[in-house]
Amino acid sequence: MKNIFKTLAIGLIMVAAFLITSPVQADPPGMPGGHGTNGDAPPGGGAPIASGLTILVALSGAYAGKKVFTSQEVK
Structure with missing residues (x-):
């Protein structure tokens, strides 16, 4: 029973971390001026x-x- 709660807690933390960070991602930068x-x-x-x-x-x-x-041995 303890392992089930531990696994569930870890899973919830991972899902929460994903849901919190996904809207924070920035758009990629535009192309530099004069390109193309x-x-x-x-x-x-x-x-x-x-x-x-x-x-x-x-x-x-x-x-x-x-x-x-250095790999050659001195004899």
């Missing part, structure tokens, strides 16, 4: 990602090299 005026422009504005990708590849290569170097 010159054809089908991407939302990011064509920001370059090449330098960040280069840094990511270089750091992952250095990390992999360190792991390989």
Whole structure:
């Protein structure tokens, strides 16, 4: 009997939390100004990602090299 009340209480708390928070959700923001005026422009504005990708590849290569170097046992 105690488990039934505990399960019911938890269920009621979850339902109440959902009902309280669902009307509070905000609308998504609108599109930025000038989007789509010159054809089908991407939302990011064509920001370059090449330098960040280069840094990511270089750091992952250095990390992999360190792991390989430290995994070899010295005999």
